Amino acid sequence: xxxxxxxxxxxxxxxxxxxxxxxxxxxxxxxxxxxxxxxxxxxxxxxxxxxxxxxxxxxxxxxxxxxxxxxxxxxxxxxxxxxxxxxxxxxxxxxxxxxxxxxxxxxxxxxxxxxxxxxxxxxxxxxxxxxxxxxxxxxxxxxxxxxxxxxxxxxxxxxxxxxxxxxxxxxxxxxxxxxxxxxxxxxxxxxxxxxxxxxxxxxxxxxxxxxxxxxxxxxxxxxxxxxxxxxxxxxxxxxxxxxxxxxxxxxxxxxxxxxxxxxxxxxxxxxxxx
Amino acid sequence: xxxxxxxxxxxxxxxxxxxxxxxxxxxxxxxxxxxxxxxxxxxxxxxxxxxxxxxxxxxxxxxxxxxxxxxxxxxxxxxxxxxxxxxxxxxxxxxxxxxxxxxxxxxxxxxxxxxxxxxxxxxxxxxxxxxxxxxxxxxxxxxxxxxxxxxxxxxxxxxxxxxxxxxxxxxxxxxxxxxxxxxxxxxxxxxxxxxxxxxxxxxxxxxxxxxxxxxxxxxxxxxxxxxxxxxxxxxxxxxxxxxxxxxxxxxxxxxxxxxxxxx
Numbered sequence: 001x002x003x004x005x006x007x008x009x010x011x012x013x014x015x016x017x018x019x020x021x022x023x024x025x026x027x028x029x030x031x032x033x034x035x036x037x038x039x040x041x042x043x044x045x046x047x048x049x050x051x052x053x054x055x056x057x058x059x060x061x062x063x064x065x066x067x068x069x070x071x072x073x074x075x076x077x078x079x080x081x082x083x084x085x086x087x088x089x090x091x092x093x094x095x096x097x098x099x100x101x102x103x104x105x106x107x108x109x110x111x112x113x114x115x116x117x118x119x120x121x122x123x124x125x126x127x128x129x130x131x132x133x134x135x136x137x138x139x140x141x142x143x144x145x146x147x148x149x150x151x152x153x154x155x156x157x158x159x160x161x162x163x164x165x166x167x168x169x170x171x172x173x174x175x176x177x178x179x180x181x182x183x184x185x186x187x188x189x190x191x192x193x194x195x196x197x198x199x200x201x202x203x204x205x206x207x208x209x210x211x212x213x214x215x216x217x218x219x220x221x222x223x224x225x226x227x228x229x230x231x232x233x234x235x236x237x238x239x240x241x242x243x244x245x246x247x248x249x250x251x252x253x254x255x256x257x258x259x260x261x262x263x264x265x266x267x268x269x270x271x272x273x274x
Numbered sequence: 275x276x277x278x279x280x281x282x283x284x285x286x287x288x289x290x291x292x293x294x295x296x297x298x299x300x301x302x303x304x305x306x307x308x309x310x311x312x313x314x315x316x317x318x319x320x321x322x323x324x325x326x327x328x329x330x331x332x333x334x335x336x337x338x339x340x341x342x343x344x345x346x347x348x349x350x351x352x353x354x355x356x357x358x359x360x361x362x363x364x365x366x367x368x369x370x371x372x373x374x375x376x377x378x379x380x381x382x383x384x385x386x387x388x389x390x391x392x393x394x395x396x397x398x399x400x401x402x403x404x405x406x407x408x409x410x411x412x413x414x415x416x417x418x419x420x421x422x423x424x425x426x427x428x429x430x431x432x433x434x435x436x437x438x439x440x441x442x443x444x445x446x447x448x449x450x451x452x453x454x455x456x457x458x459x460x461x462x463x464x465x466x467x468x469x470x471x472x473x474x475x476x477x478x479x480x481x482x483x484x485x486x487x488x489x490x491x492x493x494x495x496x497x498x499x500x501x502x503x504x505x506x507x508x509x510x511x512x513x514x515x516x517x518x519x520x521x522x523x524x525x526x527x528x529x530x531x532x533x534x535x536x537x
Contacts, residue, residue: 039383041382041383041384041385112385114383131383132383151386152325152386156324161324162327162350166350169350169352170326170327171325171326171327171368172324172325172326172327174382174383174384175325175383175384175385175386176383176384176385176386177385177386177388179385182385182387206383216472219471219472219473220472220473223473223475223485224473224485224498226479226483226498226499227498227499230485230496230498234473234487237489238472238489241489241490241491246382246383
């Protein structure tokens, strides 16, 4: 099954203006409808190892699984949608790899990474995330943050301790409450969203949203939507112009047309010929 | 580590580090910060500290608590805030680590392990900051994503009111020069377009579009879409961004315009 011609993908990653290493990692496979972004953390350059492991495991395993399995079907054994099952399993696999490496190598001790994965199929997108890397959506004139950060600030906002305005002034930024590779077991947050042709999805590390306001990000997506590559470069450039205090990565995905799953005998036969 | 500097009549009395989750302030001796003065209530106020953030709350004191000359019930403390209780002043100091060595750590993402933060007994409820935040106050400026060719037909441009970025820039950016475009040809010849937004698009979607970006380094024009590139001072640009100089003449989608700095 291929989504060739359905999605336009552009991405950009940069170490920023302050850090010497880039510990963000990004990967995409537009034909399979798959994009991944990870922001690593850890002493020395262990963050680079953690985020690299996360994106490599997720993209290679899911690429192979998508050759054989159909994401929108229900798995007979577990009763789960195949897309969810694949994501749960491969995220767990990535977590174990990173956790074990961190346990066995002293220079990797304590390393971890955030993760955002988006899998497009059947006119929808399944989004899995852990940590404070985000997914936003631009639909028409509406630009909004889709994922909710797993962070101290977000928990404070949710429990009414602080307001979103106060969170912007907080000195407790960048404290995530969930990450890959830190514990033997981790739970990703997974949701499905319907997509429409014209939608633009943005995956980004906090190096973008900490340096650039949501309003300016939305303006860039709206203004430069006809040139996604330029848009991705502009977002990174703006983060750097504003200080670039962290690695910054963006992946942009635009939905070009409908992509309903083939259903029924005729539909399935048609899909064999794609 | 955040701290308070206690003073009266300009004389510094002592410095108090905010190491505890709850730092109580009042006249009675059991308070962490005891101020022996009748204008101060027995239990006057408390400062709740969650890692690097501190919140001040008045405990129903007789004379109230004031921050930066405004009376408050609850307040999210910001660096250099001045708290007043009676004749006493407490200056809240919470500076970002100074020096280039620490700068790289400043935005580092870290994992918060469960149990690191003991639950604060009575965390202050969310309250709007009573003093204006030190970053720029939001001024709704009409964000003009203006399509010059379309304005000819009288269609309204997609204007979105956007606030100035309050969150992101923690560093003081150098004052930027203002600039504008003056239309030299076409139906809107003579009109001026202020370049106030970070991005202003020009041209006709689907035909030829360019964008002018406003950056600390100046203004740049970049080709966005279309078979032909924008022409500046008679020469066609390439795909790269091009820095604009005072009085550059831009030609795009059949319209001529002049870029100029407003001083």
